[in-house]
Amino acid sequence: MLRCEASGADFGERVSFESDVMGCALFTEPRNACHNVSIPPISLNSTRYMCDDKFIAIVPRGECTFSEKAYYCQNAPPPGYSALIVYDERGRSPSPMAGGKYAELVNIPVVMISYACMEDIMNNYSADKGFLVMIKGAPGYYDLVKYLIPFIAVVGFCFLILLIALVVRLCREHREVARSRLSRSGLRKIPTRKFVKGEEPETCPICLDDFVEGEKLRILPCRHAYHCKCVDPWLTKNRKVCPVCKRKVGAHDDSSDSDAERNANSAASRERDPLLRS
Ligand SMILES: [Zn+2]
Ligand SMILES: [Zn+2]
Incomplete structure (x- = not known):
């Protein structure tokens, strides 16, 4: 291809970037x-x-x-x-x-x-x-702006779609992680007791330390006992299962405070209507 520099005229059809x-x-x-x-x-x-x-x-x-x-x-x-x-x-x-x-x-x-x-x-x-x-x-400057604006618009639109997809994904992941953990209200429902010497088991399966008289233990539904300080972070920050037998903890608990509220309400209604009391 050969390119020639050319000058224009002040008459005839205007030669622009778009003329061909x-x-x-x-x-x-x-x-x-x-x-x-x-x-x-x-x-x-x-x-x-x-x-x-x-x-x-x-x-x-x-x-x-x-x-x-x-x-x-x-x-x-x-x-x-x-x-x-x-x-x-x-x-x-x-x-x-x-x-x-x-x-x-x-x-x-x-x-x-x-x-x-x-x-x-x-x-x-x-x-x-x-x-x-x-x-x-x-x-010219006008052509540049005219082509640049749609280009920026398309790139911006793609970026926006990407951002929305990212946010949706992050939200979904966050929800899934939250669902797999135990909420504070769910944790409160799991019974605790003080350790008394001579009781079984004697060791915490997480830290492998022997229980000491008067220590606060958390008893999971599967009867496995742990130090509260050991199992509570596991349940609330990791997964709501027993670390030993993997049985689900608080299976019917939706790990939300609204659930706890609902339970409290039904308890209150039972109180008001003695016929509903089991
Ligand atoms: Zn422990
Ligand atoms: Zn267990």
Whole structure:
């Protein structure tokens, strides 16, 4: 691909970042395009097909105004030229073009390239060799913002979805962990007693220390006994099962205080209605 720097004109169709005027670059007949011009026949039928009836006039600077050249090019016999590329004199760099005669009648894009670039196009990237020429504006600040905003919106949206998924997942995990632990109210329901010398068992299965007279023990439903200080953190911070036999502790306890409340309420109603007392 060959890229040419080009300058624009203050007449004709505006060339923007979004324009994609494309066609086969051809010299006009007559070359300077200061009178009615024609589209010269192209040697290969396949090339003509490739051009898709879109032709870009390659015209030298001089002898008449830029807008006159553009006017004659756009009004060439059908299909006409889709755009005009003026090439500057040898050794000069392209400059912006001002409109003159017919300027307001021109509706095709007009740009100027250097002589060297024209030579490169017509010798190495010509229509005969199967190349097309495209005229496109460099992206301006407006284009950048216009493309950046949707990009940021899409990225932001994806980020939001990711964040929501993460929060949902964290909540679910937290709930599951909470469900597997025993609540404070659930713990209070598990009986305790003071150790009396001579009782069985004599050792705490967690710390493997012998129970001492008067120590507070927690007796799980499976009859396994532990130090309160040993088993309470296990039940409330780890899992609500007996560390030895894995039997569930507080199976019917939903590990919530609302449950305890409900039990208290039913106890109260039993009290009020003696018939319900079991
Ligand atoms: Zn212990
Ligand atoms: Zn047990």
